[in-house]
Amino acid sequence: MGKINGCIKCLFIFFNVVFAILGGALVYGALKATPFSHQVTAVGGPSLAWSWVFALGVLILPVLGIVAACMEKELIFKIFAGFMVLGMIVMLIFGIVVVVSRNTLKNSLDTASADAAKPFMEDKEMKLILMSFEEGAHCCGVVSSSDWGNNISDSCECKRQNTGFPFSSGCKAKPAGASGPDQIYATSCSSAIFVFFDLFFKIIMGFCFTFAILALLALLMSILMIHQIRKHDSGGSSMAMKSY
CATH class of the missing domain: 1.10.1450 (Cd81 Antigen, Extracellular Domain; Chain: A)
Known part of the structure; x- marks a missing residue:
């Protein structure tokens, strides 16, 4: 019998697999968007290098979560939980940067030369x-x-x-x-170009703030599973002492 509740473990792995697939799709999208990086930054948009950071993070962190759940190791869960805290902070920062970039782009196009x-x-x-x-x-x-x-x-x-x-x-x-x-x-x-970019910015903002919430949920699940691992290990130790 495993250290973690089977339903929680399966649910955790399932969502991490989904996000790993999404991360792969984002990496592909970042690869396709890279040739247009110069044009986007030239009119005041954010550097597409950030999209690579975001995409790779969405791809790598779920893989770490899957490894942690499969191995049921407290240390790996702690590392994953730490990255979730960092991920929440980064996603919130990304969201704020996108909002600022959107306003900067609008001002650039309104006063364009x-x-x-x-x-x-x-x-x-x-x-x-x-x-x-x-x-x-x-x-x-x-x-x-x-x-x-x-x-x-x-x-x-x-x-x-x-x-x-x-x-x-x-x-x-x-x-x-x-x-x-x-x-x-x-x-x-x-104005038409801004409408197009505005839609793009809104999608990215939605991604950032949604992922911040999901990172919080993943953090809470990690804490729960760490608690279950500790409870299992401490129970196993006490049983071993009594038998002795």
């Missing part, structure tokens, strides 16, 4: 993403249509029947001397 568009316009892949974004969001340029210089993209073409949804406030004539569509969207994509 032409330099803010350079990371998007100089990267071929980001330029293609921007063009697709312009067509869907009915906007032109990151800061203004002048981001395209004298060669306005066809994705900026304003069609009257599309005007007003979801971000465009109307059409305007292209700048004098510029090539491209005669009528382009009057608004820039900065």
Whole structure:
């Protein structure tokens, strides 16, 4: 018979396996997002290096929890509990950093200069993403249509029947001397880009504060299992003394 209650042990292992799988998915997502790290930081967003710290933590700590539950060793549970305390603190800090970064990004886009568009316009892949974004969001340029210089993209073409949804406030004539569509969207994509990043930030904030709560629950379960291990070991010692 094990030292820990079988139901609690199985439940603990199950949730740690789920979070280990989630950690693997987050590592994969961080790997895919890494090429865009420069563009995100250039407009005031947080460094994606933090996403690697978060993803690796979610992957490694559940594995430690599984090992602790399988071996039923008090020392390993204490190490795991210590990491849970640290994890709660880190998740709360991450949540606060994301909130601050969100506000910083909003201020950066609200007061953006032409330099803010350079990371998007100089990267071929980001330029293609921007063009697709312009067509869907009915906007032109990151800061203004002048981001395209004298060669306005066809994705900026304003069609009257599309005007007003979801971000465009109307059409305007292209700048004098510029090539491209005669009528382009009057608004820039900065507000639409913020809506996209705002959703991303809200998801991350939800993750951070949810994981802080889950870390607290894991800590409480660890303390309970440490108590059960101590109770089992002390009971075993007293039995051995009586037999002697």
